[in-house]
Amino acid sequence: AQSVSQHNHHVILSEAASLELGCNYSYGGTVNLFWYVQYPGQHLQLLLKYFSGDPLVKGIKGFEAEFIKSKFSFNLRKPSVQWSDTAEYFCAVRNTGRRALTFGSGTRLQVQP
């Protein structure tokens, strides 16, 4: 069965620090990869997605992610976080044989001013 691992459950950073959140998945075939963000009290919003092509994907609000096929990874990065980035971040994977997404358990990011 397909699974998604997010190893950092809770990350605390100061403003302007750099961010990298890990995401690894288990499926060996063709996948579509997503990062969603959930701000406190809100629903999930898409940050970025990878379907094919350039493995470095840029999303909204200065976020980017790199797909490394050999490592089954899709890590999320941001060079300089802001207090407004405080949220929970979910990595999700969809293989081409399924219609639904498989989500990781989420990483709670707390940015201190």
Place this chain on the structure above:
Amino acid sequence: NAGVTQTPKFQVLKTGQSMTLQCAQDMNHNSMYWYRQDPGMGLRLIYYSASEGTTDKGEVPNGYNVSRLNKREFSLRLESAAPSQTSVYFCASRGEGAVGGTQYFGPGTRLLVL
């Protein structure tokens, strides 16, 4: 466009009561989904519907039923609520246009079963 809407926003039930969570989308999407979100577990798929008239079980379907009433609406029913069903429920929809497609989520329904 309102996107994906869900009602109610919050509900308290007693064990054994039933209720239906409503979801509607105005993006003309074929696929719709119900997830539950529990602390430390991310989102888990309950049921999905690839098109009007079809539904399939997801990862955690026990205790739930669904109805794809038409292309816009996809409801989730709890026939006899249990405390283990205390959770936040999200509905999502996905179009077929782009390869892979992006799921768009509703605002969620927070359910407490006492």
